[in-house]
Amino acid sequence: xxxxxxxxxxxxxxxxxxxxxxxxxxxxxxxxxxxxxxxxxxxxxxxxxxxxxxxxxxxxxxxxxxxxxxxxxxxxxxxxxxxxxxxxxxxxxxxxxxxxxxxxxxxxxxxxxxxxxxxxxxxxxxxxxxxxxxxxxxxxxxxxxxxxxxxxxxxxxxxxxxxxxxxxxxxxxxxx
Numbered sequence: 001x002x003x004x005x006x007x008x009x010x011x012x013x014x015x016x017x018x019x020x021x022x023x024x025x026x027x028x029x030x031x032x033x034x035x036x037x038x039x040x041x042x043x044x045x046x047x048x049x050x051x052x053x054x055x056x057x058x059x060x061x062x063x064x065x066x067x068x069x070x071x072x073x074x075x076x077x078x079x080x081x082x083x084x085x086x087x088x089x090x091x092x093x094x095x096x097x098x099x100x101x102x103x104x105x106x107x108x109x110x111x112x113x114x115x116x117x118x119x120x121x122x123x124x125x126x127x128x129x130x131x132x133x134x135x136x137x138x139x140x141x142x143x144x145x146x147x148x149x150x151x152x153x154x155x156x157x158x159x160x161x162x163x164x165x166x167x168x169x170x171x172x173x174x175x176x
Contacts, residue, residue: 004028007073011095027076027096032060034070041066068102071118080123088113091120091136099125105147106130114148137167 005021005028015021021028033056040049049066061080064070068084071092076082078098084090087110088102100122104112114128117135123142128134134151144161153167160174 004031004073007093008075011075012077025079026060027062027079027082030056030060030064030076030079030082031070031074032056033060034064034066034068037066038068038070038152068113078124085113086110089115091116091118093119093150094122095120096122097124097142101127102109103127103129104131114146122126 002018005018007061008021008025008028009015009018009046033052037049037052037056040052053064053066057122062076062082064084065086067086069089070084071094072091073093074090075095077095081099082096083101085103094116102116104116106112111131113131115133115134116122116128117138119137120134120140122128122140123144125142126140126146128140128146130147132146133151134146134150135154137153138150139155140146140150140161141155141157144157145159146156146159146161150156150161151163154163155165155167156163
């Protein structure tokens, strides 16, 4: 947990120290609850996993299904209103702002939520819906509704989300 807090301190100008992050950042708390509920879910203790996830939602304002797969150093900034569905997959070093939904469009069995690559930035109140793939280093603009795959190194905005920029190069934030 210290490594996740340290990553936030190094990448959020508002974070002053590890203790501030660990004690006051709702996205950090939500991911801590998620890690416990996911561990229980993997051991097929679905009821206890759901209870822990529910407590996490009640205390942080972030709803993460225990079945979701979330990589390392994911930063949920401000957190309130974020929803991450059961079959969602989130890579490493992803930043998710408040109000984001990684949801489904159909009530069918199997893969129905987005797969997000590494180093992706998802803007506030964006909705990524269905079994779509978001490539590495993509940027999703605030309020966008993403219904189709997004190519790596691309920025998309709008409803429905459309490509506005293809990045030639990507920058990697400092990782400790």
